[in-house]
Amino acid sequence: MNYSRQRDLILKTLQENAVHPTADCVYELLKKKEPNISLATVYRNLNLLADKGIIRRISGLDGIARFDHNTHKHYHFICSKCHKVYDVPYDVAPDLPARVAAETGLEVESCQVSFKGLCGECQKLTRN
Amino acid sequence: MNYSRQRDLILKTLQENAVHPTADCVYELLKKKEPNISLATVYRNLNLLADKGIIRRISGLDGIARFDHNTHKHYHFICSKCHKVYDVPYDVAPDLPARVAAETGLEVESCQVSFKGLCGECQKLTRN
DNA sequence: GATAAAATTGATAATGATTATTATTATTGT
DNA sequence: ACAATAATAATAATCATTATCAATTTTATC
Numbered sequence: 001m002n003y004s005r006q007r008d009l010i011l012k013t014l015q016e017n018a019v020h021p022t023a024d025c026v027y028e029l030l031k032k033k034e035p036n037i038s039l040a041t042v043y044r045n046l047n048l049l050a051d052k053g054i055i056r057r058i059s060g061l062d063g064i065a066r067f068d069h070n071t072h073k074h075y076h077f078i079c080s081k082c083h084k085v086y087d088v089p090y091d092v093a094p095d096l097p098a099r100v101a102a103e104t105g106l107e108v109e110s111c112q113v114s115f116k117g118l119c120g121e122c123q124k125l126t127r128n
Numbered sequence: 129m130n131y132s133r134q135r136d137l138i139l140k141t142l143q144e145n146a147v148h149p150t151a152d153c154v155y156e157l158l159k160k161k162e163p164n165i166s167l168a169t170v171y172r173n174l175n176l177l178a179d180k181g182i183i184r185r186i187s188g189l190d191g192i193a194r195f196d197h198n199t200h201k202h203y204h205f206i207c208s209k210c211h212k213v214y215d216v217p218y219d220v221a222p223d224l225p226a227r228v229a230a231e232t233g234l235e236v237e238s239c240q241v242s243f244k245g246l247c248g249e250c251q252k253l254t255r256n
Numbered sequence: 257g258a259t260a261a262a263a264t265t266g267a268t269a270a271t272g273a274t275t276a277t278t279a280t281t282a283t284t285g286t
Numbered sequence: 287a288c289a290a291t292a293a294t295a296a297t298a299a300t301c302a303t304t305a306t307c308a309a310t311t312t313t314a315t316c
Contacts, residue, residue, distance in 0.1 A: 003282095007293085038294065041295070045293095060240050061188075063302095077234050103216075104217075106247055109208060110245070111243045112243075115225070116238045120233055130263050130311085131312070134264080168305090193302085
């Protein structure tokens with residue numbers, strides 16, 4: 001894997017915008033600094049970085065793939081109203097792979113835990 | 129909601145094929161009995177039945193929506209080799225909404241827990 | 257049972273996210 | 287500096303899903 005300015009910028013954009021952006025969102029953010037960037041390049045590199053374990057691909061939230069600079073174990077929550085994505089601490093359901101293996105004999109490589117509901121801000125707005 | 133023969137057949141197909149089929153898979157299965165069925169009708173009714181809570185929509189397994197006749201609380205596992213979907217018992221991670229609410233204050237409406245890895249059969253085949 | 261209103265269907269076009277293609281440009285080892 | 291290799295930009299293609307709409311089916315009423 002050679003160095004590329006575009007890939008570098010894509011990674012930085014993800015680190016500086018910890019909002020679990022979609023590929024298209026990263027593309028829009030980057031276009032300000034790098035107007036000639038191609039959407040295909042953004043997809044290519046986000047997938048590459050995720051495959052290398054440098055970032056994380058989040059699927060299952062709303063059908064659209066999102067990307068996370070934080071590779072530590074944790075889960076996600078998407079607000080059904082404002083569509084913002086929040087982190088959920090790992091200890092709400094720790095060691096799932098081991099539990100599944102113990103109960104079923106399946107060999108778990110990865111797991112996705114995603115929640116959907118109303119975030120704090122939208123709860124307030126709805127309450128009235 | 130009026131009765132329709134097609135919707136009835138779609139529900140029966142799901143109940144008789146407990147393999148967590150995709151919409152396209154239901155369509156292919158149904159074409160044997162109902163050659164004139166339209167893919168749009170399959171999508172329309174699977175979504176309708178899921179919205180009514182009669183069946184369950186499973187998203188997050190592999191990007192493609194799958195459907196489950198079993199509406200009881202449980203999770204899913206998809207084999208990364210043969211792509212078969214297995215059920216995972218609820219008690220590997222029970223009461224997640226309450227735990228998330230307790231830790232974060234988020235109001236959880238639904239959650240998706242999906243595992244990926246090697247199923248028993250594919251483990252055997254790989255071992256040699 | 258006939259009939260009109262409402263719901264559903266089949267066929268297909270449209271959409272939206274993602275991937276593939278390819279000629280051009282950038283990077284790297286020598 | 288230069289050839290070999292990798293990456294890019296632009297865009298076409300793909301795939302799952304949804305929207306559109308004329309024709310058909312279902313249902314309530316007579």
